[in-house]
Amino acid sequence: MIVFDEKIYAENMIKKGFHTKNKNVYELHILAKYYFYIGKEKEVVKDLLIKFCEKHIEYFNIDEWYGVINRTISVANKGHLVTGKSVDITKNELETIQQLEDIREQKLAFTMMVLYKFYDCKRFKVTIKDLFELSDVTTINTDTKLKLLHSLTFKGLIDIDMRGRRWVKFSNENNKVEIKINNFEQFIYEYYLYTGFKDFTNCIICNKAIKKSINCIKKYCNKCSEEERRKRQKKYMQSRRKTC
Numbered sequence: 248m249i250v251f252d253e254k255i256y257a258e259n260m261i262k263k264g265f266h267t268k269n270k271n272v273y274e275l276h277i278l279a280k281y282y283f284y285i286g287k288e289k290e291v292v293k294d295l296l297i298k299f300c301e302k303h304i305e306y307f308n309i310d311e312w313y314g315v316i317n318r319t320i321s322v323a324n325k326g327h328l329v330t331g332k333s334v335d336i337t338k339n340e341l342e343t344i345q346q347l348e349d350i351r352e353q354k355l356a357f358t359m360m361v362l363y364k365f366y367d368c369k370r371f372k373v374t375i376k377d378l379f380e381l382s383d384v385t386t387i388n389t390d391t392k393l394k395l396l397h398s399l400t401f402k403g404l405i406d407i408d409m410r411g412r413r414w415v416k417f418s419n420e421n422n423k424v425e426i427k428i429n430n431f432e433q434f435i436y437e438y439y440l441y442t443g444f445k446d447f448t449n450c451i452i453c454n455k456a457i458k459k460s461i462n463c464i465k466k467y468c469n470k471c472s473e474e475e476r477r478k479r480q481k482k483y484m485q486s487r488r489k490t491c
Contacts, residue, residue, distance in 0.1 A: 249377055250277060251365065251431035254330035257281030264303035271304070272315055279323035284330075293320055333429035334364040337422035341441065343404070351384045351395055356415070357438045358382040359405050361428060363415045370412035383435045430455045432469070 248270055250256045257278050260266065265274055275296060282292040296316050300307045309316075336357070344356045358381045362371060379385055379392055387395075399405045407413045426441055428434050436456035440447040446459050450468040452475075457468045467475060 248273070249362075249373065249381075250329070251332070252330050253277045253328050254281060254284070257328075260299075264299075272319065275300075275316070275319050276323055276326075277328075279319050280326050280328045283324055283326075284328040289320060289324060292323075293317075296320070331429075332365060333427060334361050335420075335424040336360060336364075336426040336428070336437075337419050338425045339419040339422040340417060341425055343417045344438075345442065347402075349395070349398075351382075351387075352399055353442075354382040354384055354435060354438065355379075355395055356399060356404055356417075358435060359399075359413065359415050360418065361431075361434055362413075363418065365431070368414075368418060370408060370414045372410075372412050381435065383433075430468070430470070433458075 248267070256266070256274075258281070260274060260278050265271055267274065278299065279292055279296060282295055287295065293316060296319065297309060297312075300312060300316070304312075340360055341357075344353050344360070347353045347356060355378070358378065362373060362378075362381075363369075365371075375389075375392055375396075379387075384392075384395075396405070400407070404417050405413060405415050426437050428437055430453065433456075436447055436458060440449065440456040447456055448459055449455065450457050450471050451466045452471040453468060455468040455471075
């Protein structure tokens with residue numbers, strides 16, 4: 248599970264509760280970091296986490312969760328909330344990726360490069376499931392997935408250590424930036440758009456790569472579309488109040 252913007256994630260948690268069924272402690276850690284990020288004191292954060300758990304965990308018992316919450320607060324208080332990050336992909340990196348004959352390998356290599364830079368060019372852990380979902384390579388079996396990863400490793404483009412941490416070996420920061428990613432929702436679309444896939448275009452507001460609708464009239468990414476809807480709703484309500 249990769250959370251690219253913990254601020255947005257935590258704000259959605261406050262509105263809707265836990266996003267997952269089996270990552271509650273991990274999500275509480277993000278929420279605690281968010282509360283410290285906005286300036287809450289330690290005891291206030293503890294009280295907010297307890298109230299959150301009481302609301303969203305069935306049969307919540309503070310005696311059972313006491314240690315978890317205290318450890319979460321202790322670690323989160325020293326942590327850094329991940330928000331507002333961006334990633335630059337350079338011309339040389341993209342040229343290396345496009346030399347691969349298999350489009351699935353291209354998408355995997357691009358995704359690995361984005362993740363490597365998101366984690367500040369350090370070794371990182373990612374599950375096979377997450378890696379292939381982010382790469383939009385999902386309709387293949389496990390053996391094929393492993394063969395694709397082995398192929399990229401054999402070609403000297405990626406590697407993995409004994410602790411399961413991955414990294415790329417063709418990063419080139421000293422080159423012209425071709426793709427800048429600051430919205431990581433379906434970031435593989437940025438590669439599709441760059442390589443000329445015909446079914447992709449840019450959001451007319453934020454320039455994020457988006458998939459065209461069937462009737463080819465889609466103009467906005469999901470975030471900008473929601474903001475535009477709210478603006479129209481606000482304008483409509485103001486107009487109604489004036490009429491009344």
